[in-house]
Amino acid sequence: QVQLVESGGGLVQAGGSLRLSCAASGRTFNSYAMGWFRQAPGKEREFVAAISWSGGSTYYTDSVKGRFTISRDNAKNTVYLQMNSLKPEDTGVYYCAATVRTGWYTYPTAYDYWGQGTQVTVSS
Secondary structure, eight states, X not given: OOOEEEEOOEEEETTOOEEEEEEEOSSOGGGSEEEEEXXXXXXXXXXXXXXXXXXXXXXXXXXXXXXXXXXXXXTTTEEEEEEOSOOGGGOEXXXXXXXXXXXXXXXXXXXXXXXXXXXXXXXX
């Protein structure tokens, strides 16, 4: 069992930055690949970024490439999402998720555990 708690969301102007954190419980954090998803009002949850268990591989949706960076610190059981050059369309609830699977990282159904989410609002 893994429990995930996100933090770091808030209100920011377009062009600004935020860093989201996701703290995981349990001793087997480094066994899980981690992902970030977001959900805007009235829209489906969408993939944002993912990182392999070792941190050696990262994946991004096209709309955030070059602006967002996912990283992890296995000693701290934490995964991060650094978000720069934020746009109003980045607004939504951001969720972190954990999976023991390899691959299929862009699919929400591939993930076993989810956090409660943190709100990110980007004003124009």
